[in-house]
Each structure stands twice: as C-alpha cells, then as structure tokens.
Amino acid sequence: MKLYDFKMAPNPRRAVMFMAEKGLDIPRVSVDLGSRAQLKEDYARVNPMQQVPALELDDGTVITESVAICQYLEELHPEPNLMGRTPLERAQVTMWERRMEQQGLMAVSEAFRNDNPFFEGRSLSGPVDLDQIPALAERGRKRFSHFMRQLDGFLADRPYVAGDRFTFADITGFIVIDFARVIKMRPPEELANLTRWYAEIGSRPSAKA
Amino acid sequence: MKLYDFKMAPNPRRAVMFMAEKGLDIPRVSVDLGSRAQLKEDYARVNPMQQVPALELDDGTVITESVAICQYLEELHPEPNLMGRTPLERAQVTMWERRMEQQGLMAVSEAFRNDNPFFEGRSLSGPVDLDQIPALAERGRKRFSHFMRQLDGFLADRPYVAGDRFTFADITGFIVIDFARVIKMRPPEELANLTRWYAEIGSRPSAKA
Numbered sequence: 001m002k003l004y005d006f007k008m009a010p011n012p013r014r015a016v017m018f019m020a021e022k023g024l025d026i027p028r029v030s031v032d033l034g035s036r037a038q039l040k041e042d043y044a045r046v047n048p049m050q051q052v053p054a055l056e057l058d059d060g061t062v063i064t065e066s067v068a069i070c071q072y073l074e075e076l077h078p079e080p081n082l083m084g085r086t087p088l089e090r091a092q093v094t095m096w097e098r099r100m101e102q103q104g105l106m107a108v109s110e111a112f113r114n115d116n117p118f119f120e121g122r123s124l125s126g127p128v129d130l131d132q133i134p135a136l137a138e139r140g141r142k143r144f145s146h147f148m149r150q151l152d153g154f155l156a157d158r159p160y161v162a163g164d165r166f167t168f169a170d171i172t173g174f175i176v177i178d179f180a181r182v183i184k185m186r187p188p189e190e191l192a193n194l195t196r197w198y199a200e201i202g203s204r205p206s207a208k209a
Numbered sequence: 210m211k212l213y214d215f216k217m218a219p220n221p222r223r224a225v226m227f228m229a230e231k232g233l234d235i236p237r238v239s240v241d242l243g244s245r246a247q248l249k250e251d252y253a254r255v256n257p258m259q260q261v262p263a264l265e266l267d268d269g270t271v272i273t274e275s276v277a278i279c280q281y282l283e284e285l286h287p288e289p290n291l292m293g294r295t296p297l298e299r300a301q302v303t304m305w306e307r308r309m310e311q312q313g314l315m316a317v318s319e320a321f322r323n324d325n326p327f328f329e330g331r332s333l334s335g336p337v338d339l340d341q342i343p344a345l346a347e348r349g350r351k352r353f354s355h356f357m358r359q360l361d362g363f364l365a366d367r368p369y370v371a372g373d374r375f376t377f378a379d380i381t382g383f384i385v386i387d388f389a390r391v392i393k394m395r396p397p398e399e400l401a402n403l404t405r406w407y408a409e410i411g412s413r414p415s416a417k418a
Contacts, residue, residue, distance in 0.1 A: 048359075049308065061297070068303040075296035087284035088270070095277040099258065103335065123348070126312065128355045133344045139332070146337045150257075 002027045003069075004046060004054040009033060010105060010179040012053035014066040015073075017171050020209035022077050026055075038125075051125050067097070070168060082168045089163075096162040096169035104147045104176035111140030111183045144180060148187055148194060155193035166201075174201040211236045212278075213255060213263040218242060219314060219388040221262035223275040224282075226380045229418035231286050235264075247334075260334050276306070279377060291377045298372075305371040305378035313356045313385035320349030320392045353389060357396055357403060364402035375410075383410040 003019070005012035005028050019026055031037050031052050038050045047054040047064045055069045056062050063069050074083045084090030113119040114137035123130045151173065154161065161169040177187060177198050187194045201207060212228070214221035214237050228235055240246050240261050247259050256263040256273045264278045265271050272278050283292045293299030322328040323346035332339045360382065363370065370378040386396060386407050396403045410416060 049312070057297075063297075063300045063304055065304045065307045067307060068300045071303055072296055072300035075299065087281055088266075088272075090284065091272045091277045091281035094280055095272055095274045098274045098276060103258070124352075127359070128352055130348055130351065131344075133342060133348065135340075135342045136345060139339055139342065142339065143333075143337055150336070 001058060002029055002056050004029050004031050004043070004052050004056070006031050006033045006038075006052050009052055010109075010175050011051070011066045013175050013179075014172055015053045015055070015069045016209050017175065017206045018070045018073065018082065018168065020206035021080065021082060021166075021171070021204075022073060024073065024077060039127075044127075048127070050127050067101075074168075082166075082171070084167065093162045093167045093169050096167075097172050100151075100161065100169055100172040100176055103150070104144065104173065105179070107140045107143035107147055108176060108180045108183060108185075109140070111137050111144060111185075113137075114140065115183070141183065141185065144183070144185055148177070148185075148191060152187075152191035152194040155197050160197070166204075170197075170201050171206075174198065174207065178202070178207075210267060211238055211265050213238050213240050213252070213261050213265070215240050215242045215247075215261050218261055219318075219384050220260070220275045222384050222388075223377075223381055224262045224264070224278045225418050226384065226415045227279045227282065227291065227377065229415035230289065230291060230375075230380070230413075231282060233282065233286060248336075253336075257336070259336050276310075283377075291375075291380070293371075293376070302371045302376045302378055305376075306381050309360075309370065309378055309381040309385055312359070313353065313382065314388070316349045316352035316356055317385060317389045317392060317394075318349070320346050320353060320394075322346075323349065324392070350392065350394065353392070353394055357386070357394075357400060361396075361400035361403040364406050369406070375413075379406075379410050380415075383407065383416065387411070387416075 003015060003026050005016060031043055037043055038052060044050055046062055049064060053066055053069060054062050054064045063072055084093040113123050114132045114134060120132060121129050123132045158164060160166050161173045187198055189195060212224060212235050214225060240252055246252055247261060253259055255271055258273060262275055262278060263271050263273045272281055293302040322332050323341045323343060329341060330338050332341045367373060369375050370382045396407055398404060
C-alpha cells in the first residue's frame, strides 16, 4: 500500500493526519504539485481526476478522495475509532466532517486559488483548466470569516466538533483553519472556543505528521 | 422519523431516491425554498446550516447532509445494499459518489445559482448571503460539459458508475444529469454510454419518487 500525497496540500493532509492517529506507517510518494506533476500522464494513470491524495493497494487498485481513503483505513484498522461507533454517531461524524469541508475548506480554497498567481488558469484542481475569478477569492474570504464564527459557536457547548471526543471531523476542521494561513486569515482571539480547540488539536502529534 | 425536503432541489432528492430504492416510507415535510422558508427561524432550529435535506429522528436528533442521511439509513436497512458490501467496495462507492458530487453537482449548482435571477444575493445555499458571480456561472457550464464527457468515458467499460451494480453513486450521478435541465444542458446523443446509462437509471421507479 502507498499513499500519493503532497505535503502542502490540505486534502492529502487529512489522510496523513488520519493515518498518524491510527499509528499507520504507510509509505508516501510525493507528487510535486509545485511542478504540476499531478497533470502528467504518469499520475493521470493513477488518478484520472489528477488530484492528490490517492491510495494504491498492493494489487494496483487505487482509491482516491481523502474521505474514501480514510473510510477504508477505518474499516481495516478500527482502533482508535475516528468515524463513530454506532450508526448514529457515524452519521454525525460524516455530517460534521462535511460541514468542515463544504463551509470551510471550499471557502479557503476558493480564496487561495483565485488570487494566488501560481494558480493562474488553474482555479480548481482536476482535469479542466479554469481561469481565476477575483470575485470568487473575495467570496471565499467572506465565507471563511463566517465559518470561523459559526464553528466557534458550535464549540461553545462541546469539546470537539462532533461531540465529546476527537474524530475525523476535528481532523478536517483543524486542517482547514491551519490551511487558511495561505490566505493570511487566522482565528481571531475573541473566538475563544475556536482558539481553545485549535490549540488543543494542534498539540496532537498527528498535527505534525 | 421525518425528512425535511423540497422536491425541486437535488440534495434532498438524493435522500428521497435512496429511500425509495430501500422501500422506506418516511414522512416528508416540504420546506418551501421558493419562499425561502429554510432561512426562517423555525427551520434554522432544525438545521443551523439552513439547508435541506434534514432527517429528524423520533427523539428530536437531526442528521443533515444527504450523504450522512443515506449512510444512516443504509446501516439501519442494509438491504438492498447501495453503499458497498466490503471495505473496498464501500470506499469505491464513496469515491465515485463524491466525484459525481464534486465534479458534477457543484458545477451545475454554480452555473444555476450564479445566473438565475431567483438567486440574486444567494449564490450559495446556507447562512451567508453572497452575490452572484456571472463568471462562475460560465465556469460551471464549462465544468459540467467536461464532466459529461468524462462520465461517458468511465461508463464505456462498466454498466454502472461504481462498477457492475447499481449503487448510491448512480443515484447522485443521475440526479446531477437530471438537474442540469435547469441550466438547459442535456447529455449530447453522441455520448452513447452516458445516454444509455441515464435512460436506464431514469427508468427505475425510484427516479420518480
């Protein structure tokens, strides 16, 4: 088994942090997004969507999409549990994880990719070249600002994103807040719940994996 | 148990078609998106993300996000299986379902919501008012056109999106193609694999649920 990743990209980091929490030592192959290696034929054979991460199994089968990769690893290595122990808890972790992704990660990504010169003509990852849209960068910043305030509210009455214990939803949430460095947006100090939670998750060894 | 939905919206339709495939008759409460009922206080108490669908359990617990709702129903009612029978198959269904959503549904939604006058100031669902961005409508159409060609290619060597049987990935894929009526984009006849698959899924009783 090996994981194709790139250390600066948030989606592979979800899988890498997940693996570290599980204590899994899966070999990693860096796909250099800096030189657009993900768009070259070699990698397009691994993942036709030309995105990282991708998990290649020993028989050559490839699983892409960080959520699918983590789900697979959770089933193979159930402990420590990160995705829920009952049908209801599993649904709640999925729900919260998706909120982190849809409201948070998508916002930061649209702010970053529509503003940074490196992404000229590449405003989305994947196989289609798309022009940057400056208004979309602005929209992303507005959304992310709201996301941080909303997440702070959710964290007012519970220690972790999905409830009373650390789950995959915290992994995605933490990576989103951390990734927002690229658009120079940091959690404002007055968001005390968010600040407390962000520091706590950041102190886990998996945050440095 | 009851499902908050709205019949013209694609995300609740994923849950409704899924329920129909399972033979589940769960009461549905229509949230009138036409009059913006999802933004009013009553519904914001059900789902703070102000989106449909939401599944309310008998004890008042609410699960939102169509994927989380379907995952929950799959675990409670395992047959007919729609999300995979083994860890690998489950990961593959998740992977393909996400591709349908990320590459397909997001593209149609950005084309629709950034162009249609009804969505002025509401270019995304959820709690933040966001201006329409005409360039994003154009980008959505370009992405969706590519999505249809790519999906046609994937369907060249297999009958269904995730492999040799009908799964949740077909539900999302079908709903995406169907929903593209709102931006007046239909599968071109020359995409024979896509056309064959779309007609077949559309003939299932669940497509009319």
